[in-house]
Amino acid sequence: MCKKYANFYFLQGGGEMGEFFRATDWSKTALGHPESWPQSLRTTVGILLNSKSPMFLWWSDELTCLYNDAYRPSLGKDGKHPSILGMPGKEAWPEIWHIIDPLISKVVEQGESFWYEDLLVPILRNGRLEDVYWTFSYSPVHNDTGNVTGVLVICTETTEKVITSRKIEESDQRFRNTMKQAPVGITILRGPQYIVEMANDAYLQLIDKTETEFTGNPLFDTLPEVEETVHSLLDSVLSTGIAYHGNELPVPIKRYGKRDIFHFDFIYYPLKEGGKITGVIVVVTDVTEKVETRKKIEEDKRLYETITQNTPDLIYAFDLNYRFTYANEALLKMWGRMREDSIGKGMLELGYEPWHAEMHEREIDQVIATKKSIRGEVSFPHALMGIRMYDYIFTPVINEKGEVEAVTGTTRDISDIKNAQNELKKSEEQFRLLADSMPQHIWTSDTDGNLNYFNQSVFDYSGLTPEQVYKDGWLQIVHPDDRDKNIEVWLNAISTGNDFLFEHRFRRHDGEYRWQLSRAIPQRDSNGKIQMWVGTSTEIQEQKIREEKKDEFISIASHEMKTPLTTAKAYLQMLELLLDEDNEEANLYAKKASQSVNRLNELIGELLDVSKIQLGKLNYNITTFDFNDMIDTTVENIQLTSTTHTIVKTGKVDKKVTGDRDRLQQVVINLLTNAIKYSPHSEKVYINVDQKLDKINVSVKDTGIGIAQHSLDKVFDKYHRVEEHAVQFQGLGIGLFVSYEIIQRHHGKLWAESELGEGSTFYFTLPVTNGLQ
Amino acid sequence: MENNRGKCILIYEDNQEILILCKTILTRKHYRVETRLRCENVINDIDSVQPDLVLMDLWIPEIGGEKAVSLIKGNPATRDIPVLLFSANADIKEICKRTNANGYLEKPFDLKTFIATIEEYIK
Known part of the structure; x- marks a missing residue:
């Protein structure tokens, strides 16, 4: 076949296609x-x-x-x-003829050439329709007569x-997307102005800005607060081209x-x-939470260190091999050891006796096995x-997997408590023994x-069993008539x-009710807080009967005494009427005799009052009256009978008082006559009245002999008198006792202050409304 | 003083000394004085004496002064006669109210008060 076209120079060479050209029987084609x-x-x-x-x-x-x-x-x-060689175009490219045909026509009809770059022209090859990109030129080929007879395509498959x-573009896009969605903050800053070219979502979130307000603007226009911290760092990167790594840099940001200050890596x-540095890529991670957590942990650690190091309790930790991994100061002191000689050691090495170490090791085993605390008491020799x-307690330290990873312990020195408990127990036993052997209740x-x-x-x-008393109460022993008052007085003491x-x-x-004197005093702790009450009841039946008889006797006797007193007083007054006015001496004697009779009458009156108080028969005639008027009248009356003293009254009360006017007057008389009596060398006694809120205060003051401290509490006792001057001052002190009872009955208070040689002041207060009717 | 002449005061008192004293004072003031040592026949006494005022001791047999006053005040024939309680009892004021006695005289008494009170209450 080669010989067939051997004489056609233009079909020579051409490699494989040359072969095909030469092998083709062109006479069977349109070309001939x-x-x-x-x-x-x-x-x-x-x-x-x-x-090529x-x-x-x-x-x-x-x-x-x-x-x-x-x-x-x-x-x-x-x-x-090679089938399409010599084939008409329309048959060779049926799948793309609709694309090619217009191109060819354009070249043929207009005689112009043109070209395409990277044009997609899918073609059937490798057994399928493939996407093929071409860069190609279409040029006209003229025939010998100058007409366009062919179209030459010179092409490169691209x-x-x-x-x-x-692929590069896609990967670039992917990169940008990745960057956009990256969990770290990324931004690109351009030029010395640091114009924000882009910022990803994480970055925008970090600074709490939107893309529109942030990108395209100079960085410090949007975030002026960070300029001080980062401007110089950015400048340095921009000028030197050396990357800068920041760790936990505190940056103030408004978001x-x-x-607030936030921390960034x-x-x-x-x-x-x-080759030029045109900007800075910033990659940021917000580590504020991490930094704060670490700070908190450090702070907690310091706190726990301080607590454990300074407590008097022993605090320590064991590893699972019973070795100490921690011991606080108190424990080291107890051991008498240095920390470095102790940590990492077991109990035997630290001087615990074998039984003791063994016991704790078994306890630690138990804590590990049960994951529960264990508590015990043990004695141990303290170094000092x-x-x-x-008293100690071992507690498991449980890790996140729920396993015991260590055992901690705290131990408290309870020697003092134990001793105190023992002492208490002993003294309680003694108390009971003593109490049970007493005849008193x-x-x-x-x-x-x-x-x-x-x-x-x-x-x-009582003949009752303990069960009966504890079950039905002690009140069953008390006489029914005494119960209400008993409860009232008891609750008052408690409150x-x-x-x-x-x-x-x-x-x-035997069923007989007999009088008892009961007394209870509160036991207080060192702060004055009441802990309990201890009471005694003593039978006073005999005394009570004697007293009743005595009071009855006084009552009768004083009444009997009043009879001769009545006649004596009247005859004296009749005698005075008969006396010659000029007989001064006789008049004086008669007057003195009258005064004595009056005093005797007062004493009998007081004696009667006392016996009535004892019998609970002192009657009160309650009215509402002008207190100030009562004081003035009383002062006036006493002043009339005193030639030696001037009574100085100060203050005023404008409130009305509900009470027994005569009895209260009796109190004022008693205080004033006492003041006069016990200040023989003075010329004045003082009475002051005032009111504060709903209370009336009265004070009666003298500058007389005064009362010794130890006697002060007793002046309100029945039959007490001021002993120091027993010889000089006669008279029973029952007036004060009666006064005390009267003021108490009015729900008021009566008390005295005094200094020996300086004088005394007696006070009483009265509530304006005292519930009396 | 002259107009006291003929006015009669009946005194109940078991103590002779007091009786003598009162009689002395009141006689000097020209009152007629009748005395009784017991009080149980108070209504009869008044009926026979027809006093202008009664002084009544409290501690007096047989029934006590308080009861006796109640009898006087409870009887229409005698209740208008003024009665003064006459006692050393400290609760005399209270008893006075209780018994509807017209007033009271405390023992021991002040001579002037005694006379003034009698004059005040006598009919």
Whole structure:
């Protein structure tokens, strides 16, 4: 076949395609035998076959397909090659003819050439329709007469280039997307103004700004608060091109509506373009939470260190091999050791006796096994204080997996408490022994007034069993008539903390009620807080009967005495009427006798009052009256009978008082006459009245002999008198006793202050409204 | 003083000395004085004496002054006669109220008060 076209120079060479050209029976194609090919076709084919550029030629009206070796790969394997050689174009490229035909027509009709770059022209090759990109030119080939007879396509397949650049673009986009969604904050700053080119979502979130307000603007226009901290750092990166790594840099930022210091880890990368640094890439992580957490942990650690190091309790930790991993100061002191000699050591090494170490090791085993605390008491020799008693507790430290990773312990020195408890127990036993052997009734009560202990005497006396007394209460022993008052007085003592003092009748085992004097005093702790009450009840039946008889006697006797007194007084007054006015001496004697009779009458009156108070028969005539008027009248009356003293009254009360006017007057008389009596060398006594809120205060003051401190409490006792001057001053002190009773009955208070040789002041207060009717 | 002449005061008192004293004082003031040592026949006494004023001791046999006053005040025939309690009892004021006695005289008494009180209450 080669010989067939041997004399056609333009079909020589051309590699494989040359072979095909030469093997083709051209006479069976539209081109006809090469002999008939025009010169322009011959020349073009010659160029085509011998060119290393891929070329394709469509020739004449049928657009017969001709191509060279370089073009072949574009047709792939098992495709159009070599069948389309010499085939009319329309038959060879049916799948893309609609694309090619207009191009060819354009070249043929207009005689112009044109070219395309990276044009997608899918072709059937390698057994399928492939996307193939081409850069190609279409040029007209003129025939010998100057008409366009062929179209030469010189083309390069750019599929690979196009796919590569598309891949680059995609990866760039992917990178940008990745950056945009990266969990770290990224921003790119351009130029010395640090214009924000882009910022990812994380960055925007970090600074609490939107993309529109942040990107495109100079950084410090949007975040002026960070300028001081970061401007110089950015400048340095921009000028030196050396990246800067920042760690936990505190930066003040205004976000979420408030300005605060936040901590950031960040990197400033220089952005190099064309060998020049044109900007900075910023990569930031907000580590504020991490920093704050660490600070909190450090703070907590300091706190715990301080607590554990300074407490007197022993605090320590064991690892799972019973070795100490921590010991506080108190424990080291107890051991008498240095920390470095102790940590990491086991109990035996630290001088614990084997039984002791063994016991704790078993306890630690138990704590590890049960994951529960264990508590115990043990004695141990303290390096300085000797054998002490300790209360300890071991507690498991449980890790996040729920396993015990260590065991901590705290130990408290309870020697003092133990001793005190023992002492208390002992003294309690002694108390009970003592109490049970006493003939008196002894009992105790809690702070609420509930009686919780009775000595044996109570049971012996009442004939009741302890069960009966504890179950049905002690009140069953008390005479029914005395119960209400008993409860009232007892509750009053409980609520005020004042001593309880009460006379009442107890039912004896034989059913007889007999008088008792009960007294209870509160036991207070060092702060003055009441802990309990201790009470005693003593039988006073005999005394009571004697007293009743005595009071009865006084009552009768004083009444009897009044009879001769009545006659004496009247006769004296009648005698005075008969006396000659000029007989001064006789008049004086008569007057003195009258005064004595009057005084005697007063004394009898007071004696009667006392006996009535004792019998509870002192009557009160309650009215509402002008207190000030009562004081003035009384002062006036006393002044009339005193030639030695002037009574100086100060103050005033404008409130009305409800009470027994005569009895209160009796009190004022008593205080004033006492003041006069016990200040023989003075010329004045003072009475002051005033009112504060709903209380009336009265004070009676003298500058007389005064009362010794130890006697001051007793002046209100029955029959007390001021002993120091027993010889000089006669008279029973029952007036004060009566006064005291009267003021108390009015729910007031009467008391005295005095200094020996300086004088005394007696005070009483009265509530304006005292519930009396 | 002259107009006291003929006015009669009935005194109940078991103590002779007091009786003598009162009689002395009142007689000097020209009153007629009747005395009784016991009080249980008080209504009869008044009926026979027809006093202008009664002085009644409290501690007096047989029934006691308080009861006796109640009898006087409880009887329409005698209740208009003024009665003064006459005692050393400190509760005389109270008893006075209780018994509807017209007034009282405390023992021991002041001479002037005694006379003034009698004059005040006598009919």
